[in-house]
Structure formats: structure tokens, C-alpha cells
Amino acid sequence: MEAVNPATEERIASYEEHDADDVEAALEAAHRSFEEWREYPLRERERLLENVAAVLREDQRRYAELMTAEMGKPLSQATAEIEKCAWACEHYAEHAHSYLSDEHHPSPPGTEARTVYEPLGPVLAVMPWNYPFWQVIRFAAPYLTAGNVGLLKHASNVPGCALALEELFERAGYPDGVFRTLLIGSNRVDDVLSDDRVRAATLTGSGPAGRAVAETAGRQLKKTVLELGGSDPFVVLDDADLEAAVETGVRARTQNGGQSCIAAKRFLVHEAVYDEYVDRLVDAFEGLTVGDPMDETTDVGPQADAKLMTELHEQVRRSVDAGATVLTGGEPLDGTGAYYPPTVLANVPNGCPVDVEETFGPVATVYEVEDERDAIETANDTRFGLGASIWTEDRERGRRVAGELDAGCVYVNELVKSDPRVPFGGITDSGYGRELSRAGMLEFVNRKTVWVE
Template identity: 70%
Template structure:
């Protein structure tokens, strides 16, 4: 298993894949550790989560550079990702006891009835490469805090990040086996998930991968949480602050090289402000710097892998062939590495990739609509339902529009983002279940009723 720096084409490191025997030992260790870990008081778990945050702080630069080398994330954004993981740890170190406090219920005189939240056991996580630390940590931290143990199958191009996350929990003082990385290919996941020692699974990734995991889990009656990407609408109404919408929109589309499930992808703009918004949006996108991801001034680095850029460009070409107009960008940059510039498409025909597919890179599809109802109709005209961003100076109007959009989260006058304090997840083909906050930590617990006579 090799990792290749997408910016240079150089091999970063080679790793030995885990054998079937290695995986079996990891599962046995997870089961044994769970029997002890579940009995550790919540306050002690919180203290260990806090210690994991300290390990992240102490090694912040090292982890950021590792991410940048493995998948091309600009170093400033990699540092921000490590810091967000610290915030995640701080949040659950403070709030786990509150989130898992027993809930009492009405009962007959002389009895007490309550719901307690017990851990389920080893939880398998299948995670993507685009946010190598955040995606894995937002799974691990709440589930470990709840008393579960974790098994991580990370993307094959970020094994160094996967092993570093395992080391974070080891250095923080978690027991051996509380969190383990499995260096295996995707073809091994069915066997791991079907193993009786694994009690649940979570996946962030593609629709086909999510359906495969859900199918295997369903056959074995195991709980799953799936986050399967999106084609998020960015709705600009006629009373929006155009400068703010354009500035935020350029970043919402292009941060992390546009490789984000909750990136703004379809810009749906009221016809009265369409021209003004497009002009400002072009200015903001053209001002972004594409370059060496290790340079602090770089906004957009390479795409994570060459084949991913080729797939993205094919989607652009198919859309142009169907009649879409390229305003800026639209061609890979003439330099070493899979660098793709900020690209804006307009006049997008129905049914072309820029209209119906998720474009996982720095390509924005811009649509003009006649009114608010048309904006909502266009926003909902997708198989996805992860996030949405709505721009209007009238907050009451924004909240009304938000309730009519099919998405797991909607942000008014802000880009869509995940936050440890609020639930995160989607609907329709964007998956089901929630991560983060109280809802996230309770996804993989046994809500046990205890009746005392």
C-alpha cells in the first residue's frame, strides 16, 4: 500500500497491508478491550478524550504536513483541520456526561423508570481521504466517549493519517485495542462487517459504497450511519448581500480543492441579481491561488489523485458538449500534478453531469431562476440532500425557504459546514443517521429501559 504525493508524484511511504490473521487478531482485541472499556466511568473517558485533544495540539504541524503530503490539502487548511479535531475533543470532553445522562419517565407510585445509554461494542468506520483526520476523528471521539471501541478502515491513499490517528489515542492513554486501524482494501470490508464481533458500522463515501455496507449490515442486522455525499445548492435570492454571497460562495465551492461533500456545488441565483452575482463570483474565484500545497499562501492544491481529476474533467467536457458555457477554467493546468483551476459553468442543460451529478472538484454550476419558488424547485431537483446555503437579507424569509429545501442541514447567510455542537447528516441519497452533538453520540448506544419496582 503506497501513498503518493499528488503535488510531486513522489512516493511518500509504503505500508504492509494487514493479513487475514492480523484482522482477526484486531477483532479479538477489540472484543476483549470493549469488555473492560465499557465499565470505565464516563468522567474518566472524558479525561482521555481531553488528553487526545492535547496530543493533537502537541503534534499539530506534523499531522497537517502528513495530510498535505498524502492528499494535497493546502497546509493552511490542513492546520485548520487538525485544530477542528482539537475542538471536537474539547467538546466531548466537556459534554459527554450531559449527553449520556439517564432520562427518567413517568411511572406508578413506588417505581422508577429511566432510559440509560449503554455502549454497543466494536464499531467499524469506513472513511474517505478528503478530510483524513476530521472524518475519522468525528467518528472516533463520540463513539469512544460513549464506551464503544473503534475499528477504522481508511482510504487507501491516506494510511499514514490512519496510523497517526491510532497513535493519538495510544499516546492519550486509551487502552490497547480501543481504537485500531485496519490497513486493508475495500474488498475485505464485507468480511469484517459480517463478523459477529463487529456490532455496527458507519461510512462516509460514495453511494455505491454506502449501499454495499448497508446491504451487508442489513443481512446481519447491524446498525449503520451513512453519509454519502451531496450536490449542495447555494441559493442567492433577489434581496441577498451580493458581495458577501460571492465571497463566501467562492470559498464554499473551492476550499479543499472543491473535494468536499458539503461544498456548494449548484449556485441557484435569482434572475434580478444573476449578472451582478456572476461578475463578483468570477472575481472571487479568479483571485484564489492555485499552487504548491505546502505554501501558506496557496488556496487550492492538486486534486488528490490523477484519476479523480480525469473523471472531473470528463464531467466538465460532457457538460460543455451538451451546451454548458465555460466562464473561467475548464481545463487542467499545464503543470506537473493533477491541478485543476476554479471553473464556473453557466447555461447548463438539463441532464448533463453539471446538472445531475456530484462534481467533486473546483467546478461551480450556476443557474438563473425566475423567483423564489423556482429556486426551491431547482434546489430540490437532485437525488442528494446533504446541505444547503441560502442568501437573503430577510432572515424570516430565509428560514421559510430553509424549511422547504430537502436537506439534512441548511445555513442562512453562511456556508454549509459541520460543527461538533450540532447534528450533521443528510437525507435522500446523501444517507441517513446523524453525526456530532448529542444526536451523534447516541447513534451507537443501546437505549435501555430500566424499570425498578
């Protein structure tokens, strides 16, 4: 398993995959440690999570540079990712008691009826490369604190991050076996998930990967949470603050090199402001600094690897062949590294790749819509349903339009984001279940009813 720097195309390091004996040892350690870990007082589990936050901040620079080297995220954004991870740990350390408190129900006089929340056991997490620390922390912080144990199968292009995360929990004082990394390929996930010692699974990734995990888990009646792809609409209505909608829209489409499920991908702009908005958007895209991700001034680094960039460009090329117009960008940059420029496409034909597929890179599509109803119908014309963003100066109008959009989360005058304080997840081809907040913490617990006469 090799880590290759996508900015320089140089090999960073090689890692030996875990063999069958290594995986068996990790599964057995997870199984054994769960029986002990579930009995830890919740306050002790919260204290250990506070330790994780402290270690993250102590080694913030090292972790950020590791991310940047392995998958190309600009260093300033990698640093912000580590800070967000620490914040999430502190959030659950503070609120886990409240989230996991017993729920009391009406019952006859002299009786007591309540729901208690008990952990399920080892949870397999199949995680992607685009947010190599955040994706893992947002599963581990709530699920481990609820008393489960974690087995991480990380993306194969970020093995250094995967091992650093295991080390992170060790340094924080977690017992052996509570969090383990499995350096295995995707072809071995099915065998791990099928093992009786694994009780549930969570996956963030592609639709095919999610379906494969859901199928295996479903045969064995194991709980799953899936966060899959997205083609999020960014709706700019005629009364929007255009300056704010441009500034946030650029960030929503291009941060992390555009490699985000919840990135703004389809910009649906009211005809009354379409020309002005698109001109401003293109100017802002062209003003971004594309370059060395280790440079603090870089806005957009390379794509995570050359193959991913080639796939993105093929989507653009086929869409242009179908009739889409390139307003800026549209061709891989010359030189070393998997660099793709911030790109804006207009006149996008129905059914072309950038219209119906998820684009995982800094490519924005712009659509002119006649009115609010047209915006809603166009926004919902997708098989995805992860997030949506609406821009209007009328908050009540924003609430009304939000109610008509088919998505797991809708933000008015803000970009779509994952925040530990609120539930996060999608519908339809964007997956099911929720992460974060109390709702996410309760996904992998036994909601046990206890009735006492």
C-alpha cells in the first residue's frame, strides 16, 4: 500500500497490508476490549475523548502536513480540519451524558418505563480519503463514547493518516483494541463485515461501495449508516445578496479541491440576476490561487491522484461534446501534479455527465432558472439528496423553499456543512441514517426498553 504525493507524484512511503492473521488479531482484540470498554463509566470515556482533542491540538501541524502530503489538501484547510476534529471531540465530551441519558415514558401508577441506550459492539468504519481525519473522528467520537469499539478501514491512498489515527487514540489513553486500523483493500471489507464479532458498519463513499456494504450487512441483519455522493444545488434567488452568494459559493465549490460530497455542484440562478452572478462567479474562480498545497496562500491544490483528475476531466469533456460551454478552466494544468483548474460550465444539456453525475473536483455548473418554482424543480431533478443551499434576503422565503427541497439538510444563506451540533446525512442515492449530534450518537446503540412494576 503506497502513499503518493499528488502534487509532486513522488512516493512518500510504502506500507505492508495487514494479512489474515493481523486482521484476526484486530477482530479478537476488538471483541475482547468491548466487554471491558462498555463497562467504563461514561465520564471516563468523556475524559479520554477530551484527551483526543488535546493530542490533536498538540500535534496539529504534523497531522495537517501528513494529510496534505498524502491527498493534496491545502495546508491551511488541513489545519482547519484538525481544529474541527478537536472541536467535535470536545462537543461529545461535554454533551454525551445528555445525549445518552435515559428517556422516561408514561406508565401506570407505581410502574417505571424508560429507554436506556447500550452499545452494540465493534463497528466497522469504511472511510474516504477526502477528509482523512474529520470523517474518522465524526464516527469515532460519538460511537466510541457511547461504548462501542471501532475498526477503521481507511482509503488506501491515506495509509499514513490511518495509522496516525490509531496512534492518536493510543496516545489519548484508550485501552488496547478500542480503536484499530485495518490496512486492507476494499476487496477484503466483505469478509470483515461478515465476521460475527462485527456488529454494525458505517461507510462514507461512493454509491457502489455503499450498496456492497449494505447488501452484506443486510444479509446478516447488521445496522448500517451510509453517507454517499451528492449533487448539491446552490440556489440563488432574485433577492439574494450576490456578494455573499459569490464569496460563499466559490468556497462551497472549491474548498478541498472540490472533493466533497456536500460541495455546491449545481448553481441554479434566477434569470433576474443570472448574468451578474455568473460574471462575478467566473471572476472569483479565476482569482483563486492554484498551486503547492504546502503553501499557506494556496486556495486549490491538486486532485487526490491522477486517475481521479482524469475521471473528472472525462466528465467535463463529454459534457462539452454534448453542448456545455466552458466559461473558465476546463483543461488539466500542464506540469507535474494532478492539478485541475477551477472550472465553470454553462448551457449544460440535460442528461450530460456534469448534469446527472457527481463531479468530485472544482467544477461548477450554472443553470438559469425562470423563477422560484423552476429553481425548486431543477434542484430536485437529481437522484441524489444530500444537501442544498438557498440564497435570499427573505428568511421566511428561505424557510418555505427549504421545505420543498428533497435533501437531508438545507442551509439558507450558508454553505452546506457537517457540524457536531446538528444531524447530518442524506436521502435517496445519498444514503441513509444520520451522523453527528444526538441523532448520530444513537445510531449504533440498543434502545432498550426497561419496564419495572
